[in-house]
Amino acid sequence: MLKNKCSWLAITAAMFLSGYTSGQNNAAPAASLKETFKNDFLIGTALNASQIEGKDTRAAALILQQFNAATPENIMKSMIIHPAWDRYDFDLADKLVDYGKKNNIKINGHTLVWHSQLPAFMRNMKDADSVRKFFTDHINTVARRYSGKVFSWDVVNEALNEDGTMRKSIFQQKLGDDFVTEAFRLAQAASPNTELYYNDYNNEQPAKRAGCIALVKKIQAAGVRIDGVGIQGHWQIGKIPLKDIEESILQYAALGLKVHITELDIEVLPRNFQGADVSQRMENNAALNPYKTALPDSVQQQLANDYEALFKLFLKHSDKIDRVTFWGVNDGQSWLNDWPARGRTNYPLLFDREFKPKPAFYKVIATKN
C-alpha cells in the first residue's frame, strides 16, 4: 500500500517535472512511445477516418510524435472497401497508405477476411458459389493493390470459438474449415511483399490458443506462408492474463512465428464476459457506467499498474514481439465507449480525452528505465 502510494507520488512528480501542464490543449508529453521502444518493437495505434483524412487536428501531432505503426480501425473492412459486388472504394485506404509513407508509419492492413462488418450484399448470403467468388475476388483485389504498401495483413480475423473449435462463420459454413489456409494461399500470391498474420481475441487463453496453433500448423503443413499471429489484447482491468499471454508468446514463437499485439486496450468498466466479439452486447444502465465524470484515482492507478506489467512482459519477450498497437489514440475515441454497451464513458488507453498522457503512459515509459 505504502509502496503504491510512493509510486503514485513518483508518477505525479514525473508528470510535473516533464513539463506537462494540465489545462493546456495538445500538451506534448516529453516522452515518446515510439522513441522509447525503438529497439524493442513498433508502437502502433488504430486510426479512424477523420484521423486518416487529417481532419482530427488535435490528434495529428500526437500520432506523429508517439506512433510508428497504424491500423485502420474500420476503413479497410470489407463493408467499406468493397461496398458492392463489382465496386471497390479505395479512397480512404489509399490516403492511409500515402500518410504512412510520408510519415514513416508502417501500416497493418485490417482485415481481408472477417465475418463481421461485411458489405450488405454478403450478409445472409446462402449461395456457396457466391461466397467463394466474393472471398476470392476480395482477397485478390485488395491484397494485390496494397502488396508491399502495407507492412502486414491481418489475413483472417477471428475464425475461432472460445473452445478452440472453428467458428461457424459464413466462410466456415460455405467454404469449410480450409477457408483459412485458402485465404493465406491467396494473400501470399497477391501480396508477396507483405507479412501475413492470423488475428484473434482471447487467443492467449489455453483452449483458444490450442485451436490457433492447430490452425497455424495446418497452414504451414500446406506449404503456405504465415508470418505471425496477432493477439488482439482487449483485456480487463485487474484481470490481465499475464501467464497465459507469456505462454502464448512462447508457443507461437516456437512455431517460427512473429507475435503482434494488435488491438491493445484495457476495459475499466463493468462487463459480464471476456473478449471482443463485436456481436455481443449489453444494455447500458447507470451501474454499468460508473465513471461518467472522472476516473477515480484508485482505478487510474490500477490501470497504470496493469499497463506497466504488460509492458514489462512485452519487453522480456521483445525478441519475439514485433509490434504493440493500441486500439485508438485517446480515451474519447475508443470503441469501448460504445461497445458492448452504448454511450458509456470509458478510459482504456494511455491518453485522456484532452490527448494528455495519463499515469499509465508514464508507467509504460518507465519500464525502460
Ligand code: XIL
Ligand atoms: C471495432 C471498431 O473499433 C469499431 O469502430 C467498430 O464499430 C467495430 O469494430 N476486433 C477487431 C476490430 O478485430 O476490427 C474491432 O474494431 C474490435 C474487435
